[in-house]
Amino acid sequence: xRSPCALxxxxxxxxxxxxxxxxxxGVTSTxxxxxxxxxxxxxxxxxxxxxxxxxxxxxxxxxxxxxxxxxxxxxxxxxxxxxxxxxxxxxxxxxxxxxxxGTRAAEEFGSFGAGSCIDFPPATILNPSSIHLGAGTLVxxxxxxxxxxxxxxxxxxxxxxxxxxxxxxxxxxxxxxHESVEMGDDVFCGQGVFITDASHGYQVxxxxxxxQFGPSDPVVVGAGSWIGHHAVLLPGTRxxxxxxxxxxSIVRGVVEDHAVVAGNPxxxxxxxxxxxxxxxxxxxxxxxxxxxxxxxxxxxxx
Numbered sequence: 249x250r251s252p253c254a255l256x257x258x259x260x261x262x263x264x265x266x267x268x269x270x271x272x273x274g275v276t277s278t279x280x281x282x283x284x285x286x287x288x289x290x291x292x293x294x295x296x297x298x299x300x301x302x303x304x305x306x307x308x309x310x311x312x313x314x315x316x317x318x319x320x321x322x323x324x325x326x327x328x329x330x331x332x333x334x335x336x337x338x339x340x341x342x343x344x345x346x347x348x349x350g351t352r353a354a355e356e357f358g359s360f361g362a363g364s365c366i367d368f369p370p371a372t373i374l375n376p377s378s379i380h381l382g383a384g385t386l387v388x389x390x391x392x393x394x395x396x397x398x399x400x401x402x403x404x405x406x407x408x409x410x411x412x413x414x415x416x417x418x419x420x421x422x423x424x425x426h427e428s429v430e431m432g433d434d435v436f437c438g439q440g441v442f443i444t445d446a447s448h449g450y451q452v453x454x455x456x457x458x459x460q461f462g463p464s465d466p467v468v469v470g471a472g473s474w475i476g477h478h479a480v481l482l483p484g485t486r487x488x489x490x491x492x493x494x495x496x497s498i499v500r501g502v503v504e505d506h507a508v509v510a511g512n513p514x515x516x517x518x519x520x521x522x523x524x525x526x527x528x529x530x531x532x533x534x535x536x537x538x539x540x541x542x543x544x545x546x547x548x549x550x
Contacts (some may be wrong), residue, residue: 313534347370348365357376357433358380365387366381366387367388371392374392374394375395375401377398380410382413384413385417386441388419391423402447409429415432423443426445427465431469432467436475439478440477440478441481462483472489474491477493477498479498480498481499482500487506488506491500491503491504491505493530494511496512497514498513499513506519520536
């Protein structure tokens with residue numbers, strides 16, 4: 249099948265000219281034939297040609313076919329009905345599969361706060377008895393939440409993974425805890441974020457890297473922070489309050505409150521100084537803004 253862009257601009261113009269230079273009866277207009285250029289039929293002729301095409305569905309389909317290089321496919325009524333049934337069924341499964349308070353899956357968690365929800369389908373939920381979700385937290389689909397190394401592990405930290413109130417975890421985020429990952433309240437994560445408190449080793453020369461388990465180092469994400477799309481928080485990361493992690497950043501170590509970090513490895517590119525504003529690494533300053541709307545206030549959000 250040809251690409252919709254298969255016809256060059258001049259060819260597309262020629263096709264349009266052939267169609268729009270016809271009267272409703274299909275006879276090429278004198279103006280169009282004499283001028284020999286697209287759009288030469290004039291406003292009145294153009295309107296007449298368009299009106300004629302609207303009365304000729306076959307001609308319109310042929311025009312679209314020539315412009316796009318692809319056949320305009322008619323959908324069989326039975327296929328339309330099946331498409332509608334499939335999408336309606338998927339919406340039902342999507343709602344029915346959510347993990348919310350009162351479901352059996354939620355009861356397997358160490359704690360599952362009121363108003364929290366894990367979208368369906370999740371990717372992996374491993375050892376949920378050591379996972380604690382606060383109230384009003386939303387977890388996107390295809391998210392991994394895991395504690396420990398495998399199913400049925402006997403010795404697990406009782407609070408290996410703790411996620412605070414009103415957090416949002418974007419789709420395909422993955423959080424793996426072996427000792428402790430703690431996320432404060434009101435933390436927002438973009439899609440594809442990866443957070444872990446353990447990594448593999450590499451210092452035994454003759455052992456496969458995947459069989460070398462490195463030491464664990466707890467991770468803390470301060471309240472009110474934002475973790476951008478596809479950012480990675482490595483073992484030992486400790487973010488302060490209201491920290492911004494730019495998309496794609498690789499973070500390790502301690503980050504102060506009210507800082508913006510970016511890059512691989514992530515570095516502070518902007519920090520807040522009271523009475524001055526948000527000072528960039530090159531000395532530029534962005535002003536502090538007044539908080540005139542509390543978007544987390546129930547009176548505002550309903």
